[in-house]
Amino acid sequence: MPDVLDVAIVGAGFGGLHAIHHLREKGYNVHAYDAAGDVGGTWYWNRYPGAVVDIESIEYSFSFSDEIQQEWNWKRRYSTRDELMEYINWVADKLDLRRSITFNTRISSAVFDEAANLWSLTTDKGDVIKAHYCIMATGFLSAPNEPRFEGLADFKGETYHSAKWPKNKVDFSGKRVGIIGVGSSGIQIIPIVAEEAKHLTVFQRTPVFAVPLRNGPIDEEFAKEVKANYPEWRRREREESFGGWISVNKKPVELVTELCLESTPEQRRALYEDRYKNGGLAIYNNYPDLYTNREANDTLVEFLHEKIRERIKDPELAEKLLPRGFPVLAKRLCCDTNYYEAYNRDNVSLVDVKANPIERFTEKGVVVAGVEHELDAVIFATGFDALTGALSRMDICGLGGETLKEHWAEGAKTTLGLMIHNFPNMFILGGPGSPVPLFQPVLLGEDQTRWIGDCLAYMDKHGYARIDATQAAEEKWVKACTDAVNATLFPLAQSWYMGANVPGKTRIGLCYFGGITNYWAACNSAARNGYEGFDLSK
């Protein structure tokens, strides 16, 4: 490896892997670092029982190589975590990516040397890596959120976090298990652990909207059809979709342009049933006013309440599991396999920790409202310090000694979700200010990396050594993000999109909700105009 890399990449998940390949192909000297023992990013760590992706495999996959698209055959309609890991490993081998990655190595700090225009990355082993550019492919859902419960250290039972699951199978048989958290991870874990444990106690703070995933073996004919038309599928995913995927009931679906409030109840019902029949995230492809108008949104709330009620035998319990008081889709929709049915079992009970939050842990279990729930094991499915956590947990220091923690003290700020003012030559994939939570992250990562690659080529061509987002451009983009989110119902829910799930985190729209078309229009216009909004210097 040379003394100074052209590009250091932090993270070897989907984004980092494609960045290695793309930039290597462009002739750059690239090396990546990952704290994990192998490729996979967040999928490497999230080995919890039931882990499965909720965008169809045929779409949640790399698009940059037709050879890869054609050669790989998916087994499941939605890949399990293990199948995804097989795929990621296969891609890494095929493209010989591992020779450009150092595993088991966490980057603990990154300091910009202003005189030399170089990043110095220090690893947890004390090694220092120097690079002209640095790409943070650290993932938007990678830094676990681990609430500090009083007395947790006294608890004598086993503890697990969904995002740091052990490699070996955990055996819950015969055990009294508690689970805290009913987001996408928790609702996947619950039905599986319920089958194994002696008793499962679910500590629920906010009920979620969950819809059936309807997973199963992939339909070979459908997969063949998509493969035969991949260029058009990928084009539509990028240009004419809600979230970077278009498959609904085995057909590429159009965006809905009619309004909910201008449709008849019968038309609405037909659309909602169609999306529900597909399962998974299809419900997002829906009337646009569901995202902006509470009255419209309520019609979908009512529909989903009805569907949830149908799945739970005890009507009193069903009422406790119904999400209320915030718009549907304003928190990430969850996709389940037998989640609500798990509550029909005798060995599953629900404890509401909204009205009475968890008081403390004891040696034997968890105390809520003065009642001690005795447990042998507790699972924390408490999510992530999303979008910012992976970066703000690293010591990153930019121009004038400013730290990223200082720069983001009042909330994350970026330009186009790609760069941060005063942190030159550092790019982010799927960062705050990008459309990432609402857009298929594999495709977004590919496109952002292409933007970065083009930017580096421009820098080389013109002899520039430093690129930094201007303060004005950053302020403009933060305002664009704020205006976009404020035009929607998203701020009405306490979600990780808004930074509301981590105690003490600034509540701010963390992503760009202005639509993928507007996002790329802004990115491409900046590039076309000689990287307008960025200071370039020699």
Ligand code: NAP
């Ligand atoms: P999450 O959606 O943030 O859910 C965390 C859960 O923990 C919530 O129920 C939350 O309650 C609860 N919680 C947090 N702190 C708590 C506390 N102090 N006391 C009680 N409850 C507490 O996290 P996640 O389930 O890991 O999912 C995060 C995201 O990862 C998803 O939205 C999705 O984008 C992605 N994901 C996707 C898949 C998939 O593709 N199938 C699977 C897993 C994850 P509140 O709601 O009240 O905050």
